[in-house]
Amino acid sequence: MPNRTAPILSVSRLCKQYGAVHAVDDLSFGVCPGEILGLLGPNGAGKTTTINMVLGVLEPTSGSIAIDGCDLARRRRQALGRTNFAAVYAPLPGNLTVAQNLRVFGMLYAVPHLNERIEAVLQEFDLLRFRNMKCGVLSSGEQTRVALAKAMLNQPRLLLLDEPTASLDPSIARDIRATIRDLAQRTGVGVLWTSHNMIEVAEVCHRVLFLSKGKILLEGDPRTLPQEHNHPTLEDLFVAVAREPLTIRAAEEEN
Amino acid sequence: MPPSLRRTAGLLLRQFYLLRGSPARFVPLFAWVAIDVVLWGFITRYLNSVSGARFNFVPTMLGAVLLWDFMARVMQGITTAFLEDVWSRNFLNLFASPLSVSEYLGGLVLSSIATSSVGLVVMVALATLVFGLSFFVYGAMLAAFLLVLFLFGISLGIFGSALVLRFGPAAEWFIWPIPAFISPLACVFYPLSVLPHWMQWIARIIPPSYVFEGMRQTLARQTGAPASGHALATHLIAGSVLALVYLLVMARAFTAVYRHAVRTGLIARYSAETVS
Numbered sequence: 065m066p067n068r069t070a071p072i073l074s075v076s077r078l079c080k081q082y083g084a085v086h087a088v089d090d091l092s093f094g095v096c097p098g099e100i101l102g103l104l105g106p107n108g109a110g111k112t113t114t115i116n117m118v119l120g121v122l123e124p125t126s127g128s129i130a131i132d133g134c135d136l137a138r139r140r141r142q143a144l145g146r147t148n149f150a151a152v153y154a155p156l157p158g159n160l161t162v163a164q165n166l167r168v169f170g171m172l173y174a175v176p177h178l179n180e181r182i183e184a185v186l187q188e189f190d191l192l193r194f195r196n197m198k199c200g201v202l203s204s205g206e207q208t209r210v211a212l213a214k215a216m217l218n219q220p221r222l223l224l225l226d227e228p229t230a231s232l233d234p235s236i237a238r239d240i241r242a243t244i245r246d247l248a249q250r251t252g253v254g255v256l257w258t259s260h261n262m263i264e265v266a267e268v269c270h271r272v273l274f275l276s277k278g279k280i281l282l283e284g285d286p287r288t289l290p291q292e293h294n295h296p297t298l299e300d301l302f303v304a305v306a307r308e309p310l311t312i313r314a315a316e317e318e319n
Numbered sequence: 320m321p322p323s324l325r326r327t328a329g330l331l332l333r334q335f336y337l338l339r340g341s342p343a344r345f346v347p348l349f350a351w352v353a354i355d356v357v358l359w360g361f362i363t364r365y366l367n368s369v370s371g372a373r374f375n376f377v378p379t380m381l382g383a384v385l386l387w388d389f390m391a392r393v394m395q396g397i398t399t400a401f402l403e404d405v406w407s408r409n410f411l412n413l414f415a416s417p418l419s420v421s422e423y424l425g426g427l428v429l430s431s432i433a434t435s436s437v438g439l440v441v442m443v444a445l446a447t448l449v450f451g452l453s454f455f456v457y458g459a460m461l462a463a464f465l466l467v468l469f470l471f472g473i474s475l476g477i478f479g480s481a482l483v484l485r486f487g488p489a490a491e492w493f494i495w496p497i498p499a500f501i502s503p504l505a506c507v508f509y510p511l512s513v514l515p516h517w518m519q520w521i522a523r524i525i526p527p528s529y530v531f532e533g534m535r536q537t538l539a540r541q542t543g544a545p546a547s548g549h550a551l552a553t554h555l556i557a558g559s560v561l562a563l564v565y566l567l568v569m570a571r572a573f574t575a576v577y578r579h580a581v582r583t584g585l586i587a588r589y590s591a592e593t594v595s
Binding site for chain 2: 116120121123149151153155157160164170174
């Protein structure tokens with residue numbers, strides 16, 4: 065079970081505005097050590113915007129982000145040194161081999177004992193036989209494993225996974241989910257996970273946040289949340305959030 | 320090794336891996352400059368033969384080509400390393416790491432030093448062995464010439480990279496003609512005095528014009544023509560100071576463009592835009 069005492073990620077009153085559009089609107093949440101927090105919502109809800117702000121590649125309009133106690137705006141280097149990510153839209157350079165990519169990114173993250181770490185993640189993600197293959201020729205599943213290996217290279221305190229199992233077949237997706245759950249339990253890494261696969265979310269996440277138009281609409285345990293809102297499954301709840309966010313917001317406010 | 324140096328070295332290592340594994344990347348480092356030296360080598364031979372013994376075109380023209388190509392290679396060393404990240408949609412991976420903008424630029428500069436050195440060695444070897452260009456004629460000034468051109472080449476490379484970062488991958492086509500656009504004002508093959516008065520003013524704010532003026536003065540002194548050592552020193556100091564100013568301005572411009580990209584989300588969106 066996640067340790068709820070000291071959050072690894074603290075997001076406080078985060079806002080991102082593009083002109084009149086509020087992509088993220090007054091968002092506050094935390095991720096505890098060993099916790100896998102699902103960030104859910106329809107397209108345009110603000111999930112990827114939030115992840116980009118936590119990764120330091122998008123400047124918030126206001127609000128603050130602290131990673132393992134380091135304020136991202138003031139101590140960017142220290143904060144990002146304790147973070148890593150994998151996203152389906154950010155593959156590692158396909159013109160380098162798996163081992164070359166891991167070495168280059170290991171140096172960017174200033175990973176100590178890099179040779180040993182590379183061997184460890186290659187083994188952990190079953191990539192030893194691909195080490196000298198260019199990433200561009202690997203299958204989607206293999207590339208996802210390489211991205212996850214890179215994401216675990218610096219033994220991060222916070223791991224951001226933006227649709228990590230998109231485009232994977234169910235068997236590989238299941239393996240990836242098992243690996244992440246095991247990592248969270250074993251190493252205490254806090255995980256922020258986005259996905260559109262609600263079965264996966266219910267299986268992996270300890271807690272979920274439903275976003276709608278940049279705001280948190282619902283929060284809770286993915287296994288009990290649907291029943292609490294009179295929906296048979298998490299997917300039905302997701303559809304309701306996407307189609308009738310105002311109804312759900314009104315019901316929440318009434319409660 | 321300090322973490323900051325490791326990050327910069329990581330970018331250099333990435334460039335080394337790319338070059339090692341790809342003849343399409345490695346061969347152009349020296350092929351185009353070799354063709355330039357051969358072409359201009361024969362042109363200078365021909366000019367020497369028709370002008371008799373009155374003027375030696377080899378150090379003036381072939382030397383100028385070599386120095387100009389060196390500067391263009393330095394610039395391309397920066398932009399090519401930068402474009403590798405554009406082509407491989409790597410910005411998100413890079414800038415979500417602890418890498419800072421100055422470390423990133425440092426990595427591009429190191430990559431450029433490595434790649435332009437290969438071109439320089441090939442050019443010098445060809446010009447010396449095939450066309451009898453002796454670099455002793457430039458004396459110690461050669462190091463100063465190369466330094467000014469190196470600094471300006473770095474500035475142009477950073478400027479080109481900032482253009483692409485600001486306006487998107489399609490702006491790549493603005494980068495390649497930059498040296499050709501500057502060359503008439505850099506007075507590579509002719510003295511500054513042949514330019515119209517208004518163009519001379521523009522040429523005076525371009526550091527290479529001081530290098531090529533200085534080069535011609537150095538060669539004039541070798542042949543016993545009247546040339547002031549003081550004027551030569553002034554040229555080099557002016558060229559060096561200007562090149563340093565350009566470097567600082569361009570580095571700041573790149574940082575400003577990067578900050579704009581982080582503010583607007585361009586860095587995060589760059590991958591998708593590159594694909595389209």
